[in-house]
Amino acid sequence: DGGITQSPKYLFRKEGQNVTLSCEQNLNHDAMYWYRQDPGQGLRLIYYSQIVNDFQKGDIAEGYSVSREKKESFPLTVTSAQKNPTAFYLCASSIQGENTEAFFGQGTRLTVV
Amino acid sequence: RKEVEQDPGPFNVPEGATVAFNCTYSNSASQSFFWYRQDCRKEPKLLMSVYSSGNEDGRFTAQLNRASQYISLLIRDSKLSDSATYLCVVPGTSYGKLTFGQGTILTVHP
Numbered sequence: 281d282g283g284i285t286q287s288p289k290y291l292f293r294k295e296g297q298n299v300t301l302s303c304e305q306n307l308n309h310d311a312m313y314w315y316r317q318d319p320g321q322g323l324r325l326i327y328y329s330q331i332v333n334d335f336q337k338g339d340i341a342e343g344y345s346v347s348r349e350k351k352e353s354f355p356l357t358v359t360s361a362q363k364n365p366t367a368f369y370l371c372a373s374s375i376q377g378e379n380t381e382a383f384f385g386q387g388t389r390l391t392v393v
Numbered sequence: 394r395k396e397v398e399q400d401p402g403p404f405n406v407p408e409g410a411t412v413a414f415n416c417t418y419s420n421s422a423s424q425s426f427f428w429y430r431q432d433c434r435k436e437p438k439l440l441m442s443v444y445s446s447g448n449e450d451g452r453f454t455a456q457l458n459r460a461s462q463y464i465s466l467l468i469r470d471s472k473l474s475d476s477a478t479y480l481c482v483v484p485g486t487s488y489g490k491l492t493f494g495q496g497t498i499l500t501v502h503p
Contacts, residue, residue: 313491322399322480322495323437338490370436374491381427382482382491384436 282307286371286385292393293358293365301356301388303371309383310376312354316340317368317387326369329354330376358390366392394419397483399494406501410471414497416481417463426464427482428455431496437480441466471501 284305293299303312311330315323315338325338329348343362348354354373358365368389372382399416406412418426425444429437441448443464447456454467468475478496 315493323493325490325492328490336490368434372491380425381439381442384438387436389434 284371284373284383284385286369286388288388289386291388291390293390295392296360298357298359299390301358301369301371301390303354303356303385304352305354305373305383305385306352307373307383308351309373310351311374311382312348313372313374313382314338314344314346314354314356315370315372317370323370326356365390396420396492397481397494399481399497401495401497403498403500406471406499408471408473408501408503410501411467411469412471412499413465413467414479414481414499415463415465416483416494417461418481418483419462420483421459421462423484425484426455426457428464428466429480429482429493431478431480433477437493440479468499471499473501473503475499476501 287302313328314326317323324340326344327346329335332351335348345357368387370387371385374380374382396419400414428440430440431437441455443455443457452469456465478498480496481494
């Protein structure tokens, strides 16, 4: 089955540690996105990528980093510079272009302990 | 104006009611718009796309007003299962950027 997979589903991190969230898709989509969602709020864009080896900062990129070495994969690293990392992280992918829907993974719930 | 802004909600309506949400956007060049539904602690899923003046799917109608730069979602004959958060999505000012509204919470009660 085609889809987009995020792992892990739940992640606990100690303060000061970097952590990497995985996002893999087998939909042959060019575009991939990372969003953050805080309780009771909408999705805020962290980073997005329209093509392999290229990505752009979204609205809240500080404290995060990404890579796009393969079309299928778009991992997100939450660095120790992110002051408030506890949130629900959602990865999405779409066919390149503005007029197509985005498909989401099931999300990773990150908690700093 | 924010890139995307939705009615703050929450909306609490009885079963069978008709309810409508609005979403305003700032990018006048946007050509397509989307409404997503998100259940509690789940990922958003596409509900409807809007490419021209509107779209209808059963009890759901999405309309686009380009002159006033807003889209709306109308739900008729509300069901308990319609309770969720509804998010509007608009392509942003940068190519490939998808911007979500903050979401509108709908609760349908018996």
